[in-house]
Amino acid sequence: MLRLRLLTWDVKETLLRLRQPPGLSYAAEARAHGVRVEPEVLNRAFQEVYRDQSRLFPNYGQGRGLSSQQWWLDVVTQTFRRAGVREERILTPVAEKLYRDFCSARNWEELPGARETLRLCSQRGFRMGVVSNFDNRLENILTQCHLRQHFEFVLTSEAVGFAKPDRRIFERALRLGGVSPEQAAHIGDDYSRDYRAARAVGMHSFLLRAPGQGEEPEVPPEHILPTLGHLLALIEKG
Structure with a gap:
């Protein structure tokens, strides 16, 4: 685990x-x-x-x-x-x-399993934050979609001044979380901006990739999330 x-x-x-x-x-x-x-x-x-x-x-x-x-x-x-x-x-x-x-x-809707996965992760005691190439409306969007309460911090590329895959936005998240890279994992849908960028700073990462959505040869199967509902099982297996 x-x-x-x-x-x-x-x-x-x-x-x-x-x-x-x-x-x-x-x-x-x-x-x-x-x-x-x-x-x-x-x-x-x-x-x-x-x-x-x-x-x-x-x-x-x-x-x-x-x-x-x-x-x-x-x-x-x-x-x-x-x-x-x-x-x-x-x-x-x-x-x-x-x-x-x-x-x-x-104008926004949750992906299947998003709310339940965040709830279960919170219950397991994980601290959580957002690292997103988004503008400063994101806080309000997350609040309106009833997801904001799950996160200790929301880092947008606009507020931080660096956009993924720049390592500095992930380093800022690690400082805010007070953890070393090997104690953190990033979850996202983009191979270069999420999966590879997080691993470049020493974090674990998982790539949300539905079956048939294309494959990245460098991503081991145990790092692929067919749905958000698979996350906790993969963390526990790892």
């Missing part, structure tokens, strides 16, 4: 996921302002704009004079423009409304 004292958690696609693709939410808000645009077109535009914005202004514009709110407002307005929306008058109010909406539980 692994002698773990601290579990750190990724959030998006590990504990929480969007209830629907962004394009559907964007299209509904545009419709409320009298503008019709296809969700599929908005989805493609969003993916392109998000990728470009992340490359040009990494970690929500940290060090580049942007707040995360302005970063997201730019993403939304550019998404609509790339999708062919010409009604400039609606872009700012739509973007501001969507920014607020994505801070609430109405």
Whole structure:
């Protein structure tokens, strides 16, 4: 059995996921302002704009004079423009409304087993924290989704100033938890930003990977979580 004292958690696609693709939410808000645009077109535009914005202004514009709110407002307005929306008058109010909406539980849902797994981990006496490449809305999202009470700390890349896979965000978590790396494990869904990055600082880690979702040759089967419900059994086996 692994002698773990601290579990750190990724959030998006590990504990929480969007209830629907962004394009559907964007299209509904545009419709409320009298503008019709296809969700599929908005989805493609969003993916392109998000990728470009992340490359040009990494970690929500940290060090580049942007707040995360302005970063997201730019993403939304550019998404609509790339999708062919010409009604400039609606872009700012739509973007501001969507920014607020994505801070609430109405746009997020738990992954299967998330709440129960966190509850059982707390019962076993594990200390827990969040390590996430997210902006500062995350505290509120976790509170609204009734998960915040499980965590001693929530580290977002915006607040810390470093994004995974940067080792410094994991080192900050270890300091907050007051444990050595071998006493901690990280759980996440991304091979390089979660699994490999945590192991690079000496932590244990588990990769949430549903069957058929692709395989990483360097990940032993005992580090793969087909579902969150498998976590405690793997810890006890380890």
